[in-house]
Amino acid sequence: MNKEMIRQTAIKRLKKLANHPEKKAEKEAIILSLFFASKEWKEAQTIAIIKATDFEFDTSKIAEKAYQEGKKVVVPKSLPHRKLAFYEVDAASQYVLTKFGVEEPVSELLVEKTAIDLIIVPGLIFSKKGYRVGFGGGFYDRYLADYQGSTCAMVFSEQINNDWTVDNFDIPVQRIYTDSVKEVEGAE
Numbered sequence: 087m088n089k090e091m092i093r094q095t096a097i098k099r100l101k102k103l104a105n106h107p108e109k110k111a112e113k114e115a116i117i118l119s120l121f122f123a124s125k126e127w128k129e130a131q132t133i134a135i136i137k138a139t140d141f142e143f144d145t146s147k148i149a150e151k152a153y154q155e156g157k158k159v160v161v162p163k164s165l166p167h168r169k170l171a172f173y174e175v176d177a178a179s180q181y182v183l184t185k186f187g188v189e190e191p192v193s194e195l196l197v198e199k200t201a202i203d204l205i206i207v208p209g210l211i212f213s214k215k216g217y218r219v220g221f222g223g224g225f226y227d228r229y230l231a232d233y234q235g236s237t238c239a240m241v242f243s244e245q246i247n248n249d250w251t252v253d254n255f256d257i258p259v260q261r262i263y264t265d266s267v268k269e270v271e272g273a274e
Contacts, residue, residue, distance in 0.1 A: 096245060112265075113243075117143070134202050137190070148240075153177055158197070159175050160174050161179075163190040164188075172202060173195050175191045199232075208226070213248045213258075214246065214262075226257070236261075237260045237261070238263060239259045239263070241264045243264055
């Protein structure tokens with residue numbers, strides 16, 4: 087299957103899950119309990135997340151817990167040439183909706199890549215080895231190419247699929263947190 091077909095299938099699956107908010111919330115709770123107990127979470131002081139759309143993994147609870155624990159939260163803005171920059175946010179931060187349908191912070195508090203301890207990488211589909219298919223812009227692969235910190239992803243079992251060819255520019259996440267333990271056997 088090519089990546090565009092995979093994207094469309096993944097979006098349909100995620101929207102179907104979003105139509106069952108109780109089931110989605112239950113899966114998120116399982117994933118978050120694993121994540122909040124992890125070494126990555128405990129050691130990270132600056133955490134990068136996205137402001138999720140309705141059908142993606144809800145990152146708001148990650149931000150809330152980070153604020154409670156005195157951690158810094160950063161959210162990306164898209165830049166020209168398909169690049170990203172991360173900006174510090176807090177519970178009162180304002181966001182604007184981009185042409186891509188993504189909310190980006192109004193913040194001007196740029197945080198350098200070297201100051202980010204953990205990036206929670208978004209995606210539509212993930213392989214068991216951490217490779218991902220995103221929305222197709224390549225923003226994260228470019229950003230992660232020289233990133234030295236930790237990476238992980240919050241992945242519903244509906245998002246696990248190994249049926250595509252990994253490109254040489256694809257950067258895998260280091261760890262997958264999912265609601266199905268059997269899905270991550272072989273994740274690194």
